[in-house]
Amino acid sequence: VxxxxxxxxxxxxxxxxxxxxxxxxxxxxxxxxxxxxxxxLDESTWTSLTINMSAMTSSGKTQEIIESKIEKRIKNKFGPPGNKRMLCFVDDLNMPRKDT
Known part of the structure; x- marks a missing residue:
């Protein structure tokens, strides 16, 4: 349920x-x-990104993963390729250690 x-x-x-x-x-x-x-999701209009966090996940690595899946559209705007929308799923968000 x-x-x-x-x-x-x-x-x-x-x-x-x-x-x-x-x-x-x-x-x-x-x-x-x-x-x-x-x-x-309709694959013609949507794409997805799944990030599985762990105790070893760093903010830099997370940013790298996200940036590898998006492109610059105009000036300060970024988005997924092909004018699609992106659903970004971050699993176990509580797992990474705090950056020091």
């Missing part, structure tokens, strides 16, 4: 172009709901 509800909420927010952050206890289906939402 949680996965279905989370997917519905994600799909609704996504269709309205809202950003979202799913939080909750381990094992509540957050990752599965997002993976299902990504699988349901």
């Amino acid at each position: 949680d996965v279905v509800r989370n997917k519905f909420v994600l799909d609704s927010l996504n269709s309205l172009h809202f950003h979202s952050l799913l939080v909750g206890c381990t094992g509540t289906g957050k990752t599965v709901a997002v993976q299902q939402a990504i699988a349901g």
